[in-house]
Amino acid sequence: MIIDVTPERYSECLEVLRSGFATEVADFGITRDNTPSNPAFWSDDAAAAVVAKGFQLFAVEDEGRIVGCAFVGPSKSRPSVWSLRHLAVDPAIRHAGHGAALVAEGARRARAAGAEALAIGIVAENTRLSDWYRRLGFESIDKTRYPGLVFTVERMRLPFEAI
Template sequence: MVLLDIGPARYGDCLDVLRRGFATDTAAYGITADNTPSNPAFWVEEQVAVVVAKGFQLYAAERAGALVGCAFVGPSSDRQVWSLRHLAVTPEARHQGHGEALVAEAVRRARAGGALRLKIGIVGENTRLADWYHRLGFVTVDTGNQYPGLVFTVDHLELALNTVP
């Protein structure tokens, strides 16, 4: 596996990873294209470019020439806090270290950008995902947030970058 930056020529490949990665949880949480069109399972290619245009770096895990995971990372309005967004790994590539590698790369990039904390928002009801992030050192900082256009709650997790090796 190699980690690489993704440019416009491979946005479609990343979109495929996002759609497949996020689609595994849509039914479990009642997420549809009608009630939550902002979910990456339902994105069109232009939405990848929109996130990048907001200052997020898009990078991916590639195995045997194919993308198996991708994520966005970039600064928030507070430059000492960076956000990890839309991390996805294809179902057949899970449990092989790709997600952990994507998080480690987000940590590296955030530190290089001067961040002290890395934050992420997840489906609050997805305790399996929360447990995974907790094992990577993230702590839950608030729970049960309701946002317009989402049919689930959002929990926010953070990783203090000065304590991670």
Template sequence: MILHIREIVNQDLDECVRIIREGFLTVANEFGITVENCPSNGAFIKKERLEADKEKGNLMYGLFCDNSLIGFMQLEKADNESYYLEKLTVTPSHRHCGYGKTLLDLARKIVKELGGKWIGIGIVEENIRLKDWYTAYGFRHTGTKKFEHLPFTVGFMELNLE
């Protein structure tokens, strides 16, 4: 088994859509998130969204196992010191093997190399298991917000890189 991470190119986007949907669908099912009540959720992502994010300059990375994509993450620059980590996912069949941490380690490394001091995330606040996972990595909870268009509360967390 050979693992490697590389930057995503346009030819990878169809496969990225598949992986993001597969990874986010487990959470969507657990928390009653549907295309009707939350069409922007990763479980229902469309290629056009990734194309637009890439065009905006967002950085995208894929984790490959024997040349098959099994994980994904995206970084969006918020300002000179902060980046948002988005769409971090590992396929359900490859979870609990440390691959998510591998992607987080890469995010930390890249943001530091780019001069960033913070990584922010937004998660389903009710997803205690995920919140605990990010907390164990060093993220701290900074607040919550209920958006009218979302069927869950968004929890905000950040990782200080200094």
């Protein structure tokens, strides 16, 4: 079941974000020093900070427990494109459709707000994740190596006319 996450449940989402992103941290050399903004290293107030920037926090709840979560909201530079950010699923129960449900919900919310597409940015070296997003209909826009990051960022987009 998809739910809106209220502030009293932010800590549950933070647990999922920290554990969900921990696998990427281990696989791609991401540390608190080289990428402090990675959700694996977020402080307790980080979820509230993203919501304060205009993003909606929603989650997959299973038997009363949050098992996956994501943020969605309008892009500052292009209001017709919404951003899906920090999607994570508890690693113990991945591959059960929870991630796809979060993407679908993010797309639904963006479309309902009048957006034409949903955008994401991922670690480009994580080809398994990139392939997964492609299977969901996302297209690769570009890959950029930003100064200070130990990975390349792949920007992807899900055009709503394609779904």
